[in-house]
Amino acid sequence: MSVRIRVLLPVLLLALAPAGAADRITGQPFATRSEVHAPSAMAATSHPLATQIALDVMKAGGSAVDAAIAANAALGLMEPTGNGIGGDLFAIVWDPKTRKLHGYNGSGRSPKSLTAAEFARRGLDDIPPHGPLPVTVPGTVDGWFALHERFGRRTMAQNLAPAIRYARDGHPVHETIAYYWARSVPRLSKWPGFSEQFTVADGQGRRAPRTGETWKNPNLADTLQKIADGGRDAFYAGDIARTIDAYFRAHDGFLSYEDMAAHRGEWVEPVSTRYRGYDVWELPPNGQGIAALQILNLLEPYDLASYGFGSPEHVHLFVEAKKLAFADRARWYADPAFHPAPVAKLISKEYARERGRLISPDRVLREAQPGTPRQLEEGDTIYLTTADADGMMVSLIQSNYRGMGSGMAPTGLGFILQDRGEQFVLGDASHPNAYAPGKRPFHTIIPAFVTKDGAPWLSYGVMGGAMQPQGHVQILLNMIDFGMNLQEAGDAPRIHHDGSTEPAGRATVMSDGGRIELESGFPQATVRALMDLGHSVRWAQGPYGGYQAIMANPQGGWTGASESRKDGQAAGY
Template identity: 40%
Template sequence: AALAVTEPCSTGLGGDAFCLFYNAHTGEIHGLNGSGRAAEAQSLDFMEGRGFSAEAPPPVFDALNVTVPGAPACWCDTLQLFGSRKLPLQDVLRGAVELADGGFPVAELTAHHWGRCASELQAAGRALGPDLLIQGRAPKSGQVFRNPALAQTLRELGERGKPAFYQGRVAKAIVDVLRENGGVMTEEDLKKHNSEVVRPISIEYKGVTLWEPPPNGQGLAALLLLNILDNFPLKGQGHNSADYIHIFTEAVRLTQVDVLRYLGDQGHVTVPVDALLDKSYGRVRARSISTDSVTHGNTGSDTVYFCVIDSEGNACSFVNSNYLGFGSGLVPKGCGFSLQNRGANFSLIRGHPNVICGGKRPFHTIICALLTDSNTRELLAALGVMGAFMQPQGHVQVLLNMLEFGMNPQQALDAPRVYVHYDQKNGQWTVNLEEGIDQSVAEELRRRGHNVNSPVTGHMRCQFGRGQIITVGNWWDPSVNQTDRPIPRVLWAGSDPRADGCAQGF
């Protein structure tokens, strides 16, 4: 909630959220899908009737891309399902209310991001609402920003819970601003929203189990990627060597093809998760990778993350996002937050698992993760790496940094990263290499046929994700005898230098 106040260009009440929770008493891992659904009036026929198609989708900031905000319900449900019951919601939100009412100095990286996102909206013909500006401008670094409208919305949420958002004043304001801009969401769409308790999916890698949210989230991508990479001698190749990055890049490409082919809302389609995560399928995909050249093929934001481990050993891995900065940039009158545009990730191809449909959740980029010991199921870590389609790549790179290369949590986050993505403008896969990766590596990758962008520096490094991690013990240290588990309960934490984050103990 505090991040919704201090970093509204990344997250807020108008966005979605996912949660993974580790219960230290039972060793069980629970998941909560807090993503919203399309308005009931929306369908492929409806979109085609508006003149849209797969080749000509709605503009990314269009009101038709706004799905029901799932974050407020997810906050309430997380507290209800997994909280200690020692604090009511009103007390939990009090600090955020005070921040919004009293104001706060805007952090440097947040100010840059705030200004850039506001400018992108303006360039697209969408002026950000006055609640999120100071005299029509994005706040500067160090400038004190106040948002009394958001304070009131949070205050009402604390007092009345979910009905304060999904019914009444706020719901009406959401529907009004969407209708004014061509949207079709109704108050009934908001009223019937609910979070979904889900069974997390996982894969084992060298004694550690990585847990991710199931589809419609892209946690499946992280597991598919790790399943392919398990077939290569990554440690022997060397961290961020040309061989290592080449194999990683090719595995990402294969993973993305599978994800875009199969992933959708499991309330509407069947996703063959078990078959895709079978070790034999990982071996088949790995065999299609050439170790010295690109295997050609085709395919096809902004978030905040936090993790907490309490004194009893319970862990919460939580991610919350608007998508693309301020999302749609539409701000319900008197509410103090912008509405997401997650519907931009729906497919407009008839028969596709992710095709738009009323009451359906779109393909979702935000994911959170937990690590457990594959033998004992004891908690090893809570982690997340924010950054749209970079997130599964970030999860895997941070995990490999620790498991294969013995880095501690902070080193694993600090290390230069790779971002593999499909550039729709030029129809090419591009490998972005962060500053710190040797240029000889970039040249060798180009020789193998990769389209390489290197080095990526400055504020542009945010594309490599912004991670946080807490580990239980130093299981990542190669000098630790793994048979000594359970590990002494010392918590280690790291926070990404690419973001305005921190690691704290209380």
């Protein structure tokens, strides 16, 4: 790749920024901290208190699933900017008894009484991001009980007790969470129930809690206690569901008691591709996980290790592969009950060879059309992972979608409903992700897992909207191709490509090649070379996701890593 001196000022500042903790004696320039090692159990979450709760549960005899449920319940309280029981859940579980992976799709459906004609009657071309219209049935609580029924060892009341206690007694708000909370309040305070339940009063009015301030949510404590006492039906077929029904009837909404009572998530088979000897597992659509598998298949023919991390070749090839995978993502990924995707073909090596011919080492794809496979047979989120002394591992992701969700906070319940319905397409009934009553929307949240030679190797995830499959791939490239350890792989500067054809909203089509956003730490020469190729390169702060990971050590025990861009912690015993 030729290089010419042509750099925009923001990109120059990006390239000259310091690259990680270069003075660390370990010699790993990107690692902000050391990996965590433990002999018996490990947890990695985006909040230190949630991590400690997970460890306490496993010390008391709970399984990795019990620990994940307890941590998730606590995160709904402590990090409402990304998740809560008003959202959806996906999980992959490694069961050491059967030596198999089990997948769970805990996504909810659109209200049965809300039709596409209703959006047209209101003159809407897109589903709005907030308010009652984008709300879909929350699937998290059902997911907890499904996972617990199969893999739990402690009672659900025991698993929910720590979150209930923190909700009543309070906990100090962490820095990153306080930042996003403050950004959400101006947008969401207009919606009924939000300000009363998710802000604090001071002499100037109401605001988000600040870093270090104690936050309590007694309404959520009461709701979780009802779930602990009455099980999943207390949420989907009891007083909580009736309160939700009455709230939406009073506020121009459509989510009903009947929608709640009808909800069931489903166990699904994870799907995989092999990348340089490692089997990488994702869940099939309606999520976007197989995009990561498609990108890996497209990159496997290239000797990335010889190019080196941060080289122009590394960034260029990754971005071009992402464009092709995301074109298919926009065309094929949707609720399989309405539009089944040819998953086996999309993640096959044969299809990757066919699509890979479109990648050129010295030309930028301005447009990327979806393939036509024949069947051979921002948004905020939390990600957490746990591993117990018996070898069970859990990869779990949970979200309200756009930050704190829809803003709709039913009276006295202490949580906000998700706005995942914004991901549906309006105005094109033939689109796979077109809105329909009782349909699951396209989902961005995806857990990941990697096995090697039939044994568990890595449970990990990178939250953050369309960044998620991009992040999944980059973590593996960093470890497998570039030889980084678990912590360094997460802390290394990331690539985020924006502007691909989208599967949601107006389903916009890429025509200009999109934009590469590079985190500080990439070489100046790489930025110049990419621009010389014709890429649009820009600096951006914040769209790079959040990572947690646990690796199984062949000699026994666990290694953990936590995202330096979040408030999280990896810890074990």
